[in-house]
Amino acid sequence: MSKIRIATTSLAGCFGCHMSFLDMDERLVALLEHVEFNRSPFTDIKHCGPCDIGLIEGGVCNVENVHVLREFRDNCKILIAVGACAINGGVPAMRNHFNLRECLEEAYVNGVGVVNPQIPNDVELPLLLDKVHPIHDVVRVDYYLPGCPPSADAFLNILGDLLAGKEPSLPNNLLHYD
Numbered sequence: 001m002s003k004i005r006i007a008t009t010s011l012a013g014c015f016g017c018h019m020s021f022l023d024m025d026e027r028l029v030a031l032l033e034h035v036e037f038n039r040s041p042f043t044d045i046k047h048c049g050p051c052d053i054g055l056i057e058g059g060v061c062n063v064e065n066v067h068v069l070r071e072f073r074d075n076c077k078i079l080i081a082v083g084a085c086a087i088n089g090g091v092p093a094m095r096n097h098f099n100l101r102e103c104l105e106e107a108y109v110n111g112v113g114v115v116n117p118q119i120p121n122d123v124e125l126p127l128l129l130d131k132v133h134p135i136h137d138v139v140r141v142d143y144y145l146p147g148c149p150p151s152a153d154a155f156l157n158i159l160g161d162l163l164a165g166k167e168p169s170l171p172n173n174l175l176h177y178d
């Protein structure tokens, strides 16, 4: 039987959700008998190819996030918003209480210890969006896996259900938002 293809990415995330995924520890070995990874921080694949499942960590804070997220939506049959940031913007969305210029000036001009103050403007840098968005503001999302981060057991639960062809359901003991 061919393996289920999974792609993962971190947009405006902290990689904590990926770390939690790796918290499966030795259970990853058994999982890898059934799944293979496409584009992911776990691999060296640069673009998302056709996949069964896309796991998205992080909200959307810049134009590159939008581009990557759309690539995942175009290529993944099932897209899962993983963690608080992807679901509602998470802690990074606290910047939505300020305007973007205030944030940039606080970090690069008026911040403690800033030397040679200037707001970075190299064309290589992705432009920030005015606000941080949950991923469902940009693309359709099939499932939400809450938590900051979700536990390894929660990842195993949702993937186990999907691998078995079942509608995912999280038991209460794995359902949390913190």
Ligand code: SF4
Residues within 6 Å of the ligand: 012, 013, 014, 015, 016, 017, 057, 058, 082, 083, 084, 085, 086, 090, 091, 147, 148, 149
């Ligand atoms: S949900 Fe929490 S752990 Fe996951 S990327 Fe956001 S801040 Fe990090």
